[in-house]
Amino acid sequence: MELIKLTWGVPPVESFPIDRLQECAESVLLTQGDEVLQYGKSRGYPRLRELIADDKGVDPDRVIVGQGSLQLQDFCARLLIEPSDVVYVEEPTYDRSLTLFRRAQAQVVGFPLTSDGLDVERMEERLADGERPMFIYLIPDFQNPSGTVLSEEKRHRIVRLARAYNFWVIEDVPYRRLRYRGEDLPSLFDLAPDRVLHMSSYSKLISPGLRVGYVVAPEPLASRLAEFAEDTYINASYLNQAMVAEFIKRDWLEPQIKDLRGLYEPRLYATLRALGEHMEDLATWQKPDGGFFVGVTLNDSVDTDELLSQARDQDLLLTDGRNFFTERQNGNGFVRIPFCALTPQEIEEGVARLAGVVRGLL
């Protein structure tokens, strides 16, 4: 039986624009070799920062481009969090962010996700009771791991709370441009550019191996982040950042995103179709219009170790759903299905095997 990896939340190799990146690398080395091969300012390669700043309508000094967005997230965590500070997250959330926040010794509080984003009422209650988080970390568009999109109404409410109770919002949007249907909602940054650290990355749009991500931060945080970056790595690779800038200047990013949508949309709908066919009586799931993931919640909690091991016996690899939860046991029965790196046939077969394993456990 062919091994199916429902663990792979990465872009497939066929999505990489290798020839175009080769042209960008050649052109950058030929025309800007002196600059990109030298040390540079820690905020990042100026021309890429200007392109991002133009797009967001901010001063380029507010844009920090780093070695992937995850490291910038780590900088934010280490700059902002004092031991035992409270940090709010969605539950489930991106497992690596949980690790970063815990490493900075935050007390991480999770708010359960419903179909339109996290439970804001519960958040309001805790704030009214006197809790004061340093920030809330959100993935509002096609969330990893669940696929959820935060509703516009909740976006407004969260921003109002952030202003009223004086906390930062970190919004992480690496999947925002990967919308296959429907209309974009305003980002939290659009609603409150003074309160929101907006971060994203070219990992899911061009290539994760380039390690180019960015954060748009309010001052004085941007300057503090730049100092932190300088003391960590002097500057992140200008060569890679200049390649991304060249890619954008040649007007290749929008066609690339269009191609990605064409590649991923059938994979998303294959996932939703397969779930409907095989798991209707076993689970509920998000029905996102974009992104990389569909989060599945089994109707009955299962022993996750058993689930993972029995799936492996069926040549099916699953990610441990408990990793995405602040209280690990809440993740018994949560399965993340990353669909972008699998063909529709592999998805259909993978979901059928998953359903068989779950039925065997009931």
Ligand SMILES: Cc1ncc(COP(=O)(O)O)c(C=O)c1O
């Ligand atoms: C929500 C989220 N944030 C950040 C990252 C890391 O991105 P980068 O490659 O820019 O470090 C990922 C990668 O999967 C992600 O899903």
